[in-house]
Amino acid sequence: MTQTYLNNDRLRLFVRYLVLTLIAAIFIFPLVFMVMSSLKPSQQLLIDSGSLRAFLPVGDISFDNYAAAFRRAPVGLFVANSLLITGVTVIASLFLCSLAGFSIAILNWRGKAFVLSAILATLTVPFETIAVPLLLMSSKLPWIGMEGLELGWLNTYRVQIIPFIADGLTIFLFVQYFRDIPKDLVEAARAEGASWWQVYSKVLMPLAGPIIATAAILKFLVMYNQYLWPLMVVQEEGYRPVLVGLQYFFQLNTAWGEVMAYLSMITVPVLVFYLFLQRAFIASIASTGVKG
Amino acid sequence: MADVVLKNIRKSFGSVDIIKGVDLEINDGEFTVFVGPSGCGKSTLLRMIAGLEDISSGDMIIGDKVVNALPPKDRSVAMVFQSYAIFPHMTVRENIGFGLTIAKTPKAEKDLKVQEAARILQMEHLLDRRPSQLSGGQRQRVAIGRAITRKPEVFLFDEPLSNLDAALRMDMRMEIGKLHHQLGATMIYVTHDQVEAMTLADKIVVLKDGEVMQAGAPMDLYHHPKNLFVAGFLGAPSMNFAVVNVEKIEGDQITVKNDAIAETTVHVQGRSFTVGTKATLGLRPQYLSIADERDSCMMGTIVLTERLGSETILNIKLSDGSTMIAAIADDQIFKIGQSVGLTFDADRAHLFDELPSASDAAH
Numbered sequence: 069m070t071q072t073y074l075n076n077d078r079l080r081l082f083v084r085y086l087v088l089t090l091i092a093a094i095f096i097f098p099l100v101f102m103v104m105s106s107l108k109p110s111q112q113l114l115i116d117s118g119s120l121r122a123f124l125p126v127g128d129i130s131f132d133n134y135a136a137a138f139r140r141a142p143v144g145l146f147v148a149n150s151l152l153i154t155g156v157t158v159i160a161s162l163f164l165c166s167l168a169g170f171s172i173a174i175l176n177w178r179g180k181a182f183v184l185s186a187i188l189a190t191l192t193v194p195f196e197t198i199a200v201p202l203l204l205m206s207s208k209l210p211w212i213g214m215e216g217l218e219l220g221w222l223n224t225y226r227v228q229i230i231p232f233i234a235d236g237l238t239i240f241l242f243v244q245y246f247r248d249i250p251k252d253l254v255e256a257a258r259a260e261g262a263s264w265w266q267v268y269s270k271v272l273m274p275l276a277g278p279i280i281a282t283a284a285i286l287k288f289l290v291m292y293n294q295y296l297w298p299l300m301v302v303q304e305e306g307y308r309p310v311l312v313g314l315q316y317f318f319q320l321n322t323a324w325g326e327v328m329a330y331l332s333m334i335t336v337p338v339l340v341f342y343l344f345l346q347r348a349f350i351a352s353i354a355s356t357g358v359k360g
Numbered sequence: 361m362a363d364v365v366l367k368n369i370r371k372s373f374g375s376v377d378i379i380k381g382v383d384l385e386i387n388d389g390e391f392t393v394f395v396g397p398s399g400c401g402k403s404t405l406l407r408m409i410a411g412l413e414d415i416s417s418g419d420m421i422i423g424d425k426v427v428n429a430l431p432p433k434d435r436s437v438a439m440v441f442q443s444y445a446i447f448p449h450m451t452v453r454e455n456i457g458f459g460l461t462i463a464k465t466p467k468a469e470k471d472l473k474v475q476e477a478a479r480i481l482q483m484e485h486l487l488d489r490r491p492s493q494l495s496g497g498q499r500q501r502v503a504i505g506r507a508i509t510r511k512p513e514v515f516l517f518d519e520p521l522s523n524l525d526a527a528l529r530m531d532m533r534m535e536i537g538k539l540h541h542q543l544g545a546t547m548i549y550v551t552h553d554q555v556e557a558m559t560l561a562d563k564i565v566v567l568k569d570g571e572v573m574q575a576g577a578p579m580d581l582y583h584h585p586k587n588l589f590v591a592g593f594l595g596a597p598s599m600n601f602a603v604v605n606v607e608k609i610e611g612d613q614i615t616v617k618n619d620a621i622a623e624t625t626v627h628v629q630g631r632s633f634t635v636g637t638k639a640t641l642g643l644r645p646q647y648l649s650i651a652d653e654r655d656s657c658m659m660g661t662i663v664l665t666e667r668l669g670s671e672t673i674l675n676i677k678l679s680d681g682s683t684m685i686a687a688i689a690d691d692q693i694f695k696i697g698q699s700v701g702l703t704f705d706a707d708r709a710h711l712f713d714e715l716p717s718a719s720d721a722a723h
Contacts, residue, residue: 252444252445255441255445256439256447258411259432260438260510261463261510262458262462275447
């Protein structure tokens with residue numbers, strides 16, 4: 069009897085892993101294609117793309133495309149710009165949106181239901197529809213910097229960061245998460261003398277690991293993949309992010325090998341960030357201290 | 361330590377009154393239990409004392425301060441929640457010391473107080489564990505530990521034992537009782553469990569629909585309930601109620617009877633009755649006894665028996681169709697369908713000038 073159960077369990081486990089492996093393969097094939105293609109000359113890349121050879125490191129393999137990509141565009145600068153813009157936006161967004169979520173979910177104030185509705189309504193507005201008004205506003209906004217008062221935010225990092233710090237989806241994620249945290253924990257902290265800031269910083273945020281990881285991944289992907297907005301507001305090479313840099317490779321005769329090499333390089337930070345947060349996500353699933 | 365005084369305390373949500381003018385004095389060092397059915401407002405009242413709910417009107421005084429407008433941290437109260445509400449991301453040590461950390465207590469002093477609380481609650485060996493590694497009883501101890509360390513003037517317990525199993529509940533109940541003796545603190549405890557109320561309390565406050573039905577010492581409430589609700593709520597099994605006719609009044613001796621109960625004279629104080637009207641006779645199951653037909657004042661048929669070891673609970677259907685519960689201490693064997701006579705000690709009977717409602721009968 070026990071043996072049969074054991075065999076059934078093993079079979080079930082095998083089938084489960086088989087299905088998961090197949091799904092993983094479907095998702096990983098484009099990445100393998102990209103990396104393999106980045107190692108091949110453009111001619112061979114086009115020939116291989118019709119067969120399974122496209123996914124294998126066969127033929128004339130070299131890192132020539134990478135060297136050429138570096139010659140064609142300041143890859144390091146673009147990656148650094150993107151990481152700076154994305155990093156600052158993600159951190160500022162997590163902080164501000166979690167505070168907004170805390171305020172809406174935990175504090176009692178008049179009109180918060182209306183404010184939440186208004187925030188949720190922004191989710192239905194595509195960025196493209198507000199891009200032009202936002203561009204006009206950004207071009208005239210003042211800023212007090214190192215050189216005193218300036219007018220206009222174009223060709224800066226801040227124009228690529230500040231408009232994206234607060235967003236409806238991140239606020240909504242935090243609102244939902246904080247609402248699900250047992251009210252008793254908040255009240256226990258209050259009864260122990262904690263201020264609202266201490267409730268937020270010492271009780272709720274340490275328990276919000278999963279939602280912080282989720283919100284960070286979503287925000288990172290949105291920011292790292294920014295294309296339209298930086299194209300509109302940045303003309304100087306020094307402030308360009310990675311995706312705008314892709315333009316350097318699309319000319320009369322597109323060098324697909326170099327494109328693939330560039331894409332492979334700019335994909336690395338995304339993968340590292342995702343894998344890092346995925347671990348944090350699993351590690352931060354805290355057991356509840358409230359008996360249900 | 362401090363007195364807690366509630367003066368005409370009210371709580372309303374819109375037009376709905378949850379607490380309807382509560383006046384109460386809880387003396388320094390007293391163990392007071394708020395008891396009542398679900399929705400009676402006992403937890404709301406406790407949360408109002410803690411400062412977790414606003415007070416719509418009235419005065420809340422802790423020690424010599426009116427605390428109506430003070431946040432929880434300035435009221436010198438500590439609260440233990442039904443759900444434990446211990447922080448899952450902190451160790452037991454951090455949980456117990458949370459209030460001290462918030463108050464920026466020097467580390468050495470904090471460590472000492474946490475150790476002291478852990479010693480009192482016998483959980484020194486658990487200090488570095490996380491809540492997920494603790495049993496329900498241990499988690500509740502952590503919650504109590506967190507309350508002890510700040511040395512508040514008033515401890516508030518909101519149904520702290522409801523999530524524990526029966527055996528653990530009894531252990532923890534005794535521990536809370538011991539803790540009260542040890543600390544000598546003012547404690548206010550909310551429960552719907554009348555056994556907890558009777559065993560722990562110096563004073564019981566029975567609440568119903570946001571109003572105090574009666575407040576006093578447990579045995580005083582048990583023996584001298586002011587109304588049917590209190591009479592039915594305290595005591596297990598609940599008091600039997602029988603609607604009777606008032607036949608004769610001689611001073612404070614009232615003679616009553618109904619179709620099933622023979623004429624009986626009850627001694628009553630503080631209530632007035634009129635001959636020919638109806639009243640409610642209250643008989644505790646423990647004070648009913650089996651008697652011969654000749655000596656009995658009511659006859660009935662046993663419809664259910666429950667042997668509890670120390671006593672047997674008999675469910676007896678009387679001749680008028682009503683039911684009487686009797687708790688018989690003898691080892692006598694009873695059979696379903698058996699006809700029995702019942703008698704009771706008239707000095708222990710209660711007579712109320714109100715008729716039972718459905719909710720009174722339910723207790």
